[in-house]
Amino acid sequence: MKKLLNDPADAVVESVEGFVAAHSDIVEAHYDPIYVSRVGGAVEGKVGLVSGGGSGHEPLHAGFVGQGMLDAAVPGAVFASPTPDQIAPALVAANGGAGVLAIVKNYTGDVLNFETAVELAEAEDVEVATVITNDDVAVEDSLYTAGRRGVAGTVCVEKIAGAAADRGDDLAGVAAVATRVNANVRSMGVALTACTVPASGKPSFDLPDDEVEIGIGIHGEPGRHRIKLEPADAITQRLLDPVAEDLHLASGENVLLFVNGMGGTPSSELYVVYRQARKLLEARGVVVARSLVGNYVTSLEMQGASVTVLRLDDELTGLWDAPVHTAALRW
Amino acid sequence: MKKLLNDPADAVVESVEGFVAAHSDIVEAHYDPIYVSRVGGAVEGKVGLVSGGGSGHEPLHAGFVGQGMLDAAVPGAVFASPTPDQIAPALVAANGGAGVLAIVKNYTGDVLNFETAVELAEAEDVEVATVITNDDVAVEDSLYTAGRRGVAGTVCVEKIAGAAADRGDDLAGVAAVATRVNANVRSMGVALTACTVPASGKPSFDLPDDEVEIGIGIHGEPGRHRIKLEPADAITQRLLDPVAEDLHLASGENVLLFVNGMGGTPSSELYVVYRQARKLLEARGVVVARSLVGNYVTSLEMQGASVTVLRLDDELTGLWDAPVHTAALRW
Numbered sequence: 001m002k003k004l005l006n007d008p009a010d011a012v013v014e015s016v017e018g019f020v021a022a023h024s025d026i027v028e029a030h031y032d033p034i035y036v037s038r039v040g041g042a043v044e045g046k047v048g049l050v051s052g053g054g055s056g057h058e059p060l061h062a063g064f065v066g067q068g069m070l071d072a073a074v075p076g077a078v079f080a081s082p083t084p085d086q087i088a089p090a091l092v093a094a095n096g097g098a099g100v101l102a103i104v105k106n107y108t109g110d111v112l113n114f115e116t117a118v119e120l121a122e123a124e125d126v127e128v129a130t131v132i133t134n135d136d137v138a139v140e141d142s143l144y145t146a147g148r149r150g151v152a153g154t155v156c157v158e159k160i161a162g163a164a165a166d167r168g169d170d171l172a173g174v175a176a177v178a179t180r181v182n183a184n185v186r187s188m189g190v191a192l193t194a195c196t197v198p199a200s201g202k203p204s205f206d207l208p209d210d211e212v213e214i215g216i217g218i219h220g221e222p223g224r225h226r227i228k229l230e231p232a233d234a235i236t237q238r239l240l241d242p243v244a245e246d247l248h249l250a251s252g253e254n255v256l257l258f259v260n261g262m263g264g265t266p267s268s269e270l271y272v273v274y275r276q277a278r279k280l281l282e283a284r285g286v287v288v289a290r291s292l293v294g295n296y297v298t299s300l301e302m303q304g305a306s307v308t309v310l311r312l313d314d315e316l317t318g319l320w321d322a323p324v325h326t327a328a329l330r331w
Numbered sequence: 332m333k334k335l336l337n338d339p340a341d342a343v344v345e346s347v348e349g350f351v352a353a354h355s356d357i358v359e360a361h362y363d364p365i366y367v368s369r370v371g372g373a374v375e376g377k378v379g380l381v382s383g384g385g386s387g388h389e390p391l392h393a394g395f396v397g398q399g400m401l402d403a404a405v406p407g408a409v410f411a412s413p414t415p416d417q418i419a420p421a422l423v424a425a426n427g428g429a430g431v432l433a434i435v436k437n438y439t440g441d442v443l444n445f446e447t448a449v450e451l452a453e454a455e456d457v458e459v460a461t462v463i464t465n466d467d468v469a470v471e472d473s474l475y476t477a478g479r480r481g482v483a484g485t486v487c488v489e490k491i492a493g494a495a496a497d498r499g500d501d502l503a504g505v506a507a508v509a510t511r512v513n514a515n516v517r518s519m520g521v522a523l524t525a526c527t528v529p530a531s532g533k534p535s536f537d538l539p540d541d542e543v544e545i546g547i548g549i550h551g552e553p554g555r556h557r558i559k560l561e562p563a564d565a566i567t568q569r570l571l572d573p574v575a576e577d578l579h580l581a582s583g584e585n586v587l588l589f590v591n592g593m594g595g596t597p598s599s600e601l602y603v604v605y606r607q608a609r610k611l612l613e614a615r616g617v618v619v620a621r622s623l624v625g626n627y628v629t630s631l632e633m634q635g636a637s638v639t640v641l642r643l644d645d646e647l648t649g650l651w652d653a654p655v656h657t658a659a660l661r662w
Contacts, residue, residue: 271349
């Protein structure tokens, strides 16, 4: 295993230390237990947003803490859920008196630990609503999941719900927007290589030199099938078609097209995927009204990409366009 | 070779097509010859900025076209200089009547081809000044270079010169600012793995599983030496110390600390490197006043990172902070 790390046991803490030092105008860290929150603390009267999950998917979630998005993020160990004892103080810290929305990717450990944390926070009189993201169309049930997995679409939920909170929606309203985004976003990914969890030191799965895994999970969970390597346009179609069909996209609809890198893929390749995904959507009569391309929900150094499509309406488009100022997303 | 590409011969064009489609509010492409320019063309009365070089270093340079940075960028084939016939029209297109600054990384092919292109542009009555970046302290002369190589510090030159042009400096003034940035910025990198140029299909060099290359070039050119893999803190010190010493950094000085990913390294590792580089600077009494961490000057999917330090004064800090709106850098 070749990584720019010290003791793997310290990787998450040291990375968070570097992250908050580099972005001290936006975020601050708490170390016992560990979570990241907005500088200056909760915004009075605004619904707070908290997300979290296993580390290894950076910039998700700490990279999305800041104005217009999350108020706190809770990193677990690599590919492992944060504990309720970690999550609960983040929920409390994010409460500006208007309650907190927890955004949870649909993995069994995350869902359970957030549930317990919500009970702990509620015992401290913090009102919490939870929205579970499950945008991955590749498989029903998976290694760590009952039902569909939450993957890159989570970024869309966090961005748009964050904008809804910023405009003053109440907790039920922000939760409703988040639920609506999750209902209208779908993703599917491909892996060209496995990644290596630092604590294990070995690739998380074996993939022959001439094969790719279609429908890969962000922890290297199995997808739909393995195929021989194909040109990017063919692989992209294997990702885009199931997404478009699951969304029942109709001609004339507007969408956000989001091509996400898994961590080890050059951005030049992501744009090749984007180019073909956009062509395929346009061939369906779908209008790509907004775009996002880059490494936003990664699997350490995995090579691969995912394609996410979010059906837009005027309200969601406006919330997407609203100002955001985080380490990883800003406009 | 496993890449998300179609025919390697089409990789640059297809990637540019995707890039400009995704960022059509910022950039547009020209295909015969190929270059990328700001939507809306040259800004009347503003000094234009043009850079270019081999592809494979994305987001450099096209990702830095936009308000506050470059007016045009010229992508060569992967790791190969763009041709004079490509560069000249970009220089002409970037001219808003106040002349154009060409920012060229110090590689023999780039320097020669920009020189010829400048002559072609001057024949069309475009005044051009050229600044050559050579921030890499690792080696004097290299596989493609006489003198030091231009690497990640080029981003600092492009950002700050772009801000100087935006505030209305004339061509000599913008060139002087760019020259001053280049004189005060130094970098050094490390490779954990090689990368594979699509057209060749093979890794650009061999690096044993337990070794890293200290002082790597962004095309995989040899660095200072190979060592056994060490903890990140030790590797970071091997990068930061030569940079700090070459800059003759003194206690009390302000710097920008920029940790750049080579393309295949998770951002979590970049922040571990940043953490240690910052500690080492602080131990020297140096103040890290600004920071940048991410994949900005890459080598395809190479795993590794570089450390760049820019000595700041009030003027350079103000220009760094000035608004920028490009695909890859915005605030």
